[in-house]
Amino acid sequence: MANPTIVLLPVWGAGHFMPMLQAGKQLLASSSRPLSLTVLLMPAPTAQSASDISDHVRREEAAGAGDIRFHHLPDVKLPTDHSGVEEFISRAVQLHVPHLRAAIIGLTCPVAALVVDIFCTPALDVTRELAVPAYVYFTSSAAMLSLLLRSPALDEEVVVEFEEMEGALDLPGLPPVPPSVLPGTLLERKSPTYKWFVYTGRRYVEASGIIVNTADELEPRVLAAIAEGRCTRGARAPAVYPIGPVLALTPPAHAEEQPHECLRWLDAQPPASVLFLCFGSKGFLTKPQAHEIARGLERSGHRFLWVLRGLPADISRGAGDPSDANLAELLPEGFLGETNGRGLVWPKRAPQKEILAHASVGGFVTHCGWNSILESLWFGVPMLPWPLGAEQHFNAFTLVCDMGVAVPLKVDRKRDNFVEAAELERAVRSLMGGGNEGRKAKEKAMEMMVVCRKAVDHGGSSCASVKRLSEDLLGGAVVLPNV
Numbered sequence: 001m002a003n004p005t006i007v008l009l010p011v012w013g014a015g016h017f018m019p020m021l022q023a024g025k026q027l028l029a030s031s032s033r034p035l036s037l038t039v040l041l042m043p044a045p046t047a048q049s050a051s052d053i054s055d056h057v058r059r060e061e062a063a064g065a066g067d068i069r070f071h072h073l074p075d076v077k078l079p080t081d082h083s084g085v086e087e088f089i090s091r092a093v094q095l096h097v098p099h100l101r102a103a104i105i106g107l108t109c110p111v112a113a114l115v116v117d118i119f120c121t122p123a124l125d126v127t128r129e130l131a132v133p134a135y136v137y138f139t140s141s142a143a144m145l146s147l148l149l150r151s152p153a154l155d156e157e158v159v160v161e162f163e164e165m166e167g168a169l170d171l172p173g174l175p176p177v178p179p180s181v182l183p184g185t186l187l188e189r190k191s192p193t194y195k196w197f198v199y200t201g202r203r204y205v206e207a208s209g210i211i212v213n214t215a216d217e218l219e220p221r222v223l224a225a226i227a228e229g230r231c232t233r234g235a236r237a238p239a240v241y242p243i244g245p246v247l248a249l250t251p252p253a254h255a256e257e258q259p260h261e262c263l264r265w266l267d268a269q270p271p272a273s274v275l276f277l278c279f280g281s282k283g284f285l286t287k288p289q290a291h292e293i294a295r296g297l298e299r300s301g302h303r304f305l306w307v308l309r310g311l312p313a314d315i316s317r318g319a320g321d322p323s324d325a326n327l328a329e330l331l332p333e334g335f336l337g338e339t340n341g342r343g344l345v346w347p348k349r350a351p352q353k354e355i356l357a358h359a360s361v362g363g364f365v366t367h368c369g370w371n372s373i374l375e376s377l378w379f380g381v382p383m384l385p386w387p388l389g390a391e392q393h394f395n396a397f398t399l400v401c402d403m404g405v406a407v408p409l410k411v412d413r414k415r416d417n418f419v420e421a422a423e424l425e426r427a428v429r430s431l432m433g434g435g436n437e438g439r440k441a442k443e444k445a446m447e448m449m450v451v452c453r454k455a456v457d458h459g460g461s462s463c464a465s466v467k468r469l470s471e472d473l474l475g476g477a478v479v480l481p482n483v
């Protein structure tokens, strides 16, 4: 009989697809018996995501490493009347449920599990029907997982909107959480995205396990709280496998390849002197905000490498990718000339991981996507958190208040996450200027770098977790009637 296969159902965003595939590859590599990967690809909703994914698939197929098969699911008519990204993805996944079912039934080998992205809760219906073990691949932090698992209880305990409640929220394993940092999905209880969040929290307990892109040593208290059932009202929570940091690191460039222009610019800068600003795969800035940043950076006097992206061409879809920035239109007149030599503004997607790995980078202004945070920790770079949406305000809170790897930045969430020039200048000076706050964040980030690398090394906690997971998957493999 053919080797058992792990079926992956990723969603298309850069912060979801790549880490999930990478995790799947780690599982194949650490399994004691041969396993294969079947990756189900839902058609991506934007041209950029579609081309990112097909590039990635092409590279994987060309490399031919491991037994990995990609299976394209048919097109569906995507929703256009959604109220948020979460609802958009979740409804798209719902439309794919029949295709998913057919794809799994059509497999001609035993199925070890279906591993679904955090947005793919509707797929759990298929695993239940076919009695296939279901696992969730959680692309965000364990802190965020604890919030999700605890959300059905919070929904009953708190009767007003969270922002109107008195005091802080109790999330086991974390310092008291101010409601103002909760993900936007939780801030309006009547909204479909709120309902989606609580529904997801309720259904996660059905999974055989939750694979989390974190390490035991990064979030020890939260992981312990989940394992002890303190986030699920004492009920046994699904087994949690912290296997991170899972980072899809770019292989070193061939000697004959020219390094990226941003890296060549960094080569000419002193060690740890450059502040790197990048707002994730979806982040873009308006002209007033870009002006404010420009003024803040100029006045701070520090060196910077700023990835500045413009408005998506089609903003109505909620999932649009930012466009290449028109710098002449977005930046104040004269800014590029005045900062020439100590600053570089890059208007397109940049090789973030390679930039964070560069010795000249000393700080990172990040939108607090979980992958960006892990990448920053992996290279020991302290952060200035500038959350823009999703669970990023909550991530920013944990970076500052729990991990201590970031200097706080005042972001006005009620004004579309606006940051004033003076506030940015203050925070940049604090992070990059050698003061107490910045030094502490740097020390902590260096500590976390060691922790992250140890965790995935042989004998490390995440390495052990991947092994345990691959054994559990092998043990649970199901033979469907078609085999």
Ligand SMILES: O=c1ccn([C@@H]2O[C@H](COP(=O)(O)OP(=O)(O)O[C@H]3O[C@H](CO)[C@@H](O)[C@H](O)[C@H]3O)[C@@H](O)[C@H]2O)c(=O)[nH]1
Residues within 6 Å of the ligand: 013, 014, 015, 016, 139, 140, 278, 279, 280, 281, 282, 283, 307, 348, 349, 350, 351, 352, 353, 368, 369, 370, 371, 372, 373, 375, 389, 390, 391, 392
């Ligand atoms: O110019 C760029 C911009 C981004 N990246 C990469 O793109 C990924 C971005 O991932 P992440 O930092 O997680 O941000 P998002 O793409 O915004 O991720 C979504 O998914 C994450 C994981 O669930 C959530 O934490 C975020 O809030 C959500 O917005 C990272 O690997 C970056 O290195 C680049 O290489 N170059």
